[in-house]
Amino acid sequence: MEKQALDQLRHVLRNPNAYWSSDSQRFGVLGALDGSSDVLVISATGSGKTMIAIIAALLNPAEITVMVIPLRQLQNDYRLRLESMGVPFFNYTSAENQIPSSTSLLLVSWDMAVSPQFRSALRVVHETQKVGRFVCDEVHLPILDSDFRASLRYSSELRCVPAPIVGMTATGPPPSISIIADRLGLLHKFTLVRGPTDRPELVYCIEPIYKWADLVQRVVELVTTSTSILTEPEDRILIFVRLVKHGEELAQELGCELYTGKSAITPDRLQVYEDWTAGINKVLVGTSALIAGNDYRHIRMVIFAGTCPDTSSLIQGFGRAGRDGKPAYCHLLPDRSFSPFQPKDKGVDSVGFGLASRLAKNTTKLCIRFQLTRFSDGYGIFCKDSRHRHLCSNCEYEKTNPKPAAATHTRAITSISLPIHEQLAVRTSPSIGAPRTFESAVGTADLQRTQRIAPAQHVVDALERGFSLFQEKCTACDNDWHEIEECNRNQAKMIQRGVRYSKPTGQQKDTYGSVCYHCHLPQLPGDIIHPEFGKKEDCQHPHFMLGIAVKVKRDPELYANAKRDLKINATSYEEWLSQRCIQDPTFITNFVHLSVWYLTQIP
Numbered sequence: 001m002e003k004q005a006l007d008q009l010r011h012v013l014r015n016p017n018a019y020w021s022s023d024s025q026r027f028g029v030l031g032a033l034d035g036s037s038d039v040l041v042i043s044a045t046g047s048g049k050t051m052i053a054i055i056a057a058l059l060n061p062a063e064i065t066v067m068v069i070p071l072r073q074l075q076n077d078y079r080l081r082l083e084s085m086g087v088p089f090f091n092y093t094s095a096e097n098q099i100p101s102s103t104s105l106l107l108v109s110w111d112m113a114v115s116p117q118f119r120s121a122l123r124v125v126h127e128t129q130k131v132g133r134f135v136c137d138e139v140h141l142p143i144l145d146s147d148f149r150a151s152l153r154y155s156s157e158l159r160c161v162p163a164p165i166v167g168m169t170a171t172g173p174p175p176s177i178s179i180i181a182d183r184l185g186l187l188h189k190f191t192l193v194r195g196p197t198d199r200p201e202l203v204y205c206i207e208p209i210y211k212w213a214d215l216v217q218r219v220v221e222l223v224t225t226s227t228s229i230l231t232e233p234e235d236r237i238l239i240f241v242r243l244v245k246h247g248e249e250l251a252q253e254l255g256c257e258l259y260t261g262k263s264a265i266t267p268d269r270l271q272v273y274e275d276w277t278a279g280i281n282k283v284l285v286g287t288s289a290l291i292a293g294n295d296y297r298h299i300r301m302v303i304f305a306g307t308c309p310d311t312s313s314l315i316q317g318f319g320r321a322g323r324d325g326k327p328a329y330c331h332l333l334p335d336r337s338f339s340p341f342q343p344k345d346k347g348v349d350s351v352g353f354g355l356a357s358r359l360a361k362n363t364t365k366l367c368i369r370f371q372l373t374r375f376s377d378g379y380g381i382f383c384k385d386s387r388h389r390h391l392c393s394n395c396e397y398e399k400t401n402p403k404p405a406a407a408t409h410t411r412a413i414t415s416i417s418l419p420i421h422e423q424l425a426v427r428t429s430p431s432i433g434a435p436r437t438f439e440s441a442v443g444t445a446d447l448q449r450t451q452r453i454a455p456a457q458h459v460v461d462a463l464e465r466g467f468s469l470f471q472e473k474c475t476a477c478d479n480d481w482h483e484i485e486e487c488n489r490n491q492a493k494m495i496q497r498g499v500r501y502s503k504p505t506g507q508q509k510d511t512y513g514s515v516c517y518h519c520h521l522p523q524l525p526g527d528i529i530h531p532e533f534g535k536k537e538d539c540q541h542p543h544f545m546l547g548i549a550v551k552v553k554r555d556p557e558l559y560a561n562a563k564r565d566l567k568i569n570a571t572s573y574e575e576w577l578s579q580r581c582i583q584d585p586t587f588i589t590n591f592v593h594l595s596v597w598y599l600t601q602i603p
Contacts, residue, residue: 005029008055012085021048024195031191032056032133032166038190039164040139040181042172042376044197045319049168050078050295053135054087056166057105063132064103064125068158070110070138070292076270077295078107092118099125110141110155119160131163138292139167140312142183143176143350156185170197170319171312174378176350197315197376200387201322202330204368206359206394209334212246212306218333219305220253223283226301229329234298236276237283240317242306244287250305251285261289291317297324307334307360311352311375314359318372327390334360368392378457456586459522462596463529467541469602475547476554484543488550495549498574499591515589520545520577522588548595549577558598566590566597 009029010018020026024043031039032052043049057065067089069075075091082089082105089105092112099106099121112118122131142155159165167184172194181190210218223237230237241247244260251258259273260266269289276284277296284290285305291313302321308314314332322328349355352375358364359371367382369392374380383395391399472480477487484492501517515522519539521530530539552558553573562568567583568590570576577591587593 001033002026002030004059005033005055008058009051012051012054012058012087021051022195024193025049025051027193028052028166028168029055031193032135032164033059035133035164037164038181038184038186039166039193040172040177040186040190041166041168041193041195042197043168043170043193043195044199045170045316046199046323046325047170047195049137049170050081052166052168053105054082054085056133056135057089058087060132061104063130064099064106064122065132066106066108066113066122066134066163068108068110068113068134068136070136070141071289072109072269074137074292074294075107075109076273081295082107092121097121101125101129103129110136114154114157119157122160126161131161133164133166134158135166135168136184137168138316139180139184140169140171140176140316140351141292143179143312155183159185171315171351171376173312173350173352173375179350194377196373196381198369198373198381198386199319199322200390201325201327202318203327203390204318204330204332204372204392206332206362206368206392207334208362209336209360212335212337215305215333215335216250216253219250219303222301222303222331223254229300230282232298233279235282235300236279236296236298237301237303238290238294238299238320239283239285239303239305240291240308241285241287242309246306247285247287254283254285256281256283256285259284259286259290261287288313291320294320295323296320298326299323299328300326301329301331303331303333305333305335308332308356309353311355311359311372313351314356315372315376327388332359334362362394365394365397367395369395459586459592459596460529462599463521466544466595466599469599470544475544476550477547484547484550488547488554491550491554492543492546495553495574495577496546498572499578500574501578501589502580515592518542520589520591522592545591545595548598549573549591552594552598558601561601562594562597566593 006019009020010016020029022043024041025048028039028041028043028049029052031037031041033056041049041052053065053067057063067078069078079089079091087105089107090100090103092099092106092108094112094117097117103125108118125131136155136158139155142153165184165186167180167186169180172180177192180186207218219239223239226237229235239250239254241250244258244262244265247258247260248265257272257275258266259269259276261269266272272284273294275281299321302318304314304317308317318330321330355371355375359368367380369386370380370382383389383391466475474481474484474487476484476492479487499520501515516530516539519530519542521539521541521544523530552562568576570579577589577594579590581587581590581593583593587596
């Protein structure tokens with residue numbers, strides 16, 4: 001099956017040497033062709049997900065592949081792309097009452113797909129031309145936009161005939177998987193194809209918070225000085241705004257057009273978009289209607305003029321840039337007037353409202369690429385580890401303003417925790433068909449990294465939350481920060497001297513990491529909890545865990561609960577803290593386990 005699929009890919013691309021652009025494209029196509037289960041494909045923007053529907057339709061001309069597209073502009077992009085490829089399709093609109101029985105690839109908007117008119121027409125044609133599958137693009141939108149678009153609230157009604165659903169998105173954080181599956185009505189056992197979402201060609205930049213008037217001038221400055229990146233005739237700039245009135249002001253200042261979802265303001269959206277792609281205007285200002293609504297390949301710069309309300313939209317918007325694989329710049333210009341949104345379901349922030357707010361403030365100066373990929377994938381990739389090593393503005397700042405070697409209790413990493421309700425395995429298939437390329441091997445390595453480090457993320461999340469909670473405070477007494485010897489000198493010395501770690505075996509260290517012998521913090525994936533181990537002065541949180549150990553031992557009730565929950569049964573408290581954690585090896589030591597346990601007791 002894979003050989004035939006690859007042949008079709010090469011035929012459509014008119015390239016006899018073409019190969020899968022990513023493992024997620026490959027396994028997504030094979031999953032769609034298999035047809036024995038629903039499939040959810042999560043992969044970076046520009047990773048070739050569109051080919052899933054095209055190849056499935058071409059290899060199954062006696063079946064109908066229904067391509068459900070959420071946004072009108074995206075539907076137009078699909079139509080133009082299919083025409084240029086010579087792929088036959090039928091575009092269903094409100095003017096249609098019937099679907100030709102000869103159809104193999106059917107395009108339909110999300111609004112129409114849940115309408116009685118379309119459901120009836122599809123059921124009729126299904127009797128003579130079987131529906132083989134529904135392929136739904138941008139399946140994160142039912143979570144993000146259901147309050148604004150009524151049709152998205154009924155996305156679980158898409159399956160009006162018995163056929164598998166293949167959902168695709170570039171933003172599917174681990175906690176959102178079950179929500180997306182529920183909104184789409186996926187069967188309980190579905191195939192998950194997850195690829196890394198890092199876009200190594202993108203350069204991220206977060207600027208200081210602006211007043212709106214200053215922000216407008218900064219956008220104008222970025223656009224007018226962009227000649228160095230607009231080197232080809234097809235290169236473009238795309239600017240997103242949160243409010244229509246802001247878009248109108250910016251479009252007037254820049255002398256360009258405004259794309260909105262409101263007919264009264266943008267009566268001919270298609271013409272506005274085509275003027276931009278044709279180069280009549282090289283700059284386009286758009287609202288959220290365009291964030292996931294275009295696949296133009298040569299966008300050299302994306303600007304969010306104003307704070308983006310959620311991380312999913314930010315990633316989608318940034319993902320419009322550099323789809324041709326060339327370097328592109330992504331700017332976030334936060335504005336002061338923004339009030340952060342709150343998730344409806346308490347404790348569940350599946351679209352990243354909290355992270356979007358923290359990114360806008362940017363107080364931690366933590367690698368932007370790391371924060372975005374951590375949100376999307378459950379683990380993060382730093383700029384220095386990304387394939388092209390394009391540094392974001394925070395990494396550039398750290399490069400020119402290195403952190404002081406001395407311990408800095410004042411710097412605490414704001415929690416970017418992402419609750420992981422369940423660990424979802426990356427599902428792949430054995431390598432078959434043509435030899436794997438080096439590019440494909442990179443993707444496989446990234447997936448293996450996901451599987452390796454995902455179990456430790458709950459430790460990272462808990463400790464980061466603790467750093468934030470106890471910023472400028474002593475963990476032993478909850479008062480303003482001071483050297484721990486000032487409040488619990490004897491107890492602290494006893495614990496510090498009594499903790500003696502045994503050297504971990506190679507397998508233990510390779511799988512779960514190690515700990516700092518000075519401050520007891522673990523070295524976990526990404527080194528964000530503790531940097532490469534060195535001198536005692538390098539520890540950024542020297543007494544954080546020691547203070548927790550002192551506090552637990554000093555409080556009789558707390559210590560009794562710890563003994564019960566953590567099964568403290570060694571001859572001494574210090575000996576138990578030194579031991580490798582048997583209950584859950586991802587904690588590495590009992591000392592780390594105790595600290596995380598204590599932090600979970602704090603509301």
